[in-house]
Amino acid sequence: MRSIQDAKRIVVKVGTSTLTHDTGKTNLRRMSRLAAVLSDLHNAGREVVLVSSGAIGVGVGKLNLAGRPEDTPGSQAAAAVGQCELMFLYDKMFGEYGNCVGQLLLTRDDVDNERRRRNLINTFTRLFALGAIPIVNENDSVSTDEIEFGDNDALSAVVAKLVEADALIFLTDTDGLYTGHPQEDAQAALLPVVPRVTEEILALAGPSGSNRGRGGMITKLQAAKAATEAGIDVVICNGAQPDILFQLMDGRQAGTWFRRQETGDGKGGSAS
Ligand code: GLU
Numbered sequence: 001m002r003s004i005q006d007a008k009r010i011v012v013k014v015g016t017s018t019l020t021h022d023t024g025k026t027n028l029r030r031m032s033r034l035a036a037v038l039s040d041l042h043n044a045g046r047e048v049v050l051v052s053s054g055a056i057g058v059g060v061g062k063l064n065l066a067g068r069p070e071d072t073p074g075s076q077a078a079a080a081v082g083q084c085e086l087m088f089l090y091d092k093m094f095g096e097y098g099n100c101v102g103q104l105l106l107t108r109d110d111v112d113n114e115r116r117r118r119n120l121i122n123t124f125t126r127l128f129a130l131g132a133i134p135i136v137n138e139n140d141s142v143s144t145d146e147i148e149f150g151d152n153d154a155l156s157a158v159v160a161k162l163v164e165a166d167a168l169i170f171l172t173d174t175d176g177l178y179t180g181h182p183q184e185d186a187q188a189a190l191l192p193v194v195p196r197v198t199e200e201i202l203a204l205a206g207p208s209g210s211n212r213g214r215g216g217m218i219t220k221l222q223a224a225k226a227a228t229e230a231g232i233d234v235v236i237c238n239g240a241q242p243d244i245l246f247q248l249m250d251g252r253q254a255g256t257w258f259r260r261q262e263t264g265d266g267k268g269g270s271a272s
């Protein structure tokens with residue numbers, strides 16, 4: 001049975017709650033550790049894509065706004081400022097470890113339109129060949145209801161399929177999927193492995209735990225369903241210590257592993 005350890009191409013998604021403090025300001029310690037860990041995985045021969053949220057959250061912090069803007073132009077403006085700051089920090093931090101990053105900002109049109117989709121795949125392919133680390137976000141400054149992915153959990157499943165990743169790893173603010181609400185139910189247990197994302201599994205999702213990002217457990221489970229059905233292994237784990245990625249890549253248990261399904265085209269193989 002293939003495990004996460006064997007994944008050569010991985011997509012790592014990090015959420016706003018992991019990248020920012022409760023104050024709304026950037027969590028520099030965590031970001032720099034994430035850059036160090038991903039750089040080392042890259043140096044060890046893995047192909048890494050980072051799907052990073054945080055544009056709006058970091059923009060809110062940098063502009064000293066009281067909270068997330070409620071109107072679209074406000075969010076778009078915060079994202080324009082925050083995306084710039086995010087990439088400045090990633091470029092600096094990955095650069096300290098001798099690695100190169102490239103920014104890709106996407107809207108749904110970019111993957112729905114066949115020609116743009118093909119161009120996008122070509123860009124990813126060339127970035128991998130050049131040894132650069134693609135960093136992806138939704139293009140929040142131009143994105144509106146009609147063309148948005150909605151949240152970066154959905155976006156990361158789309159990206160994982162686009163680049164034919166072996167694994168998609170969500171770094172979030174909970175340890176994984178529980179059988180109940182861990183803060184309210186003493187009996188709630190972490191599920192180490194989910195063989196298939198069924199209706200019963202989807203029903204385990206509670207509401208989003210943070211007000212700084214958009215997604216929650218339900219959007220991650222929906223993304224896990226889409227990715228596993230496309231033959232991609234998925235893990236939801238706690239991003240408070242980005243070193244958890246080493247644990248996973250060394251083949252040790254962490255978070256909840258959603259096993260990929262057979263796709264009939266050679267991808268997948270969770271049943272073995
Ligand atoms: N694209 C949004 C941002 O960078 C995040 C969306 C999400 O939290 O899923 O702020």
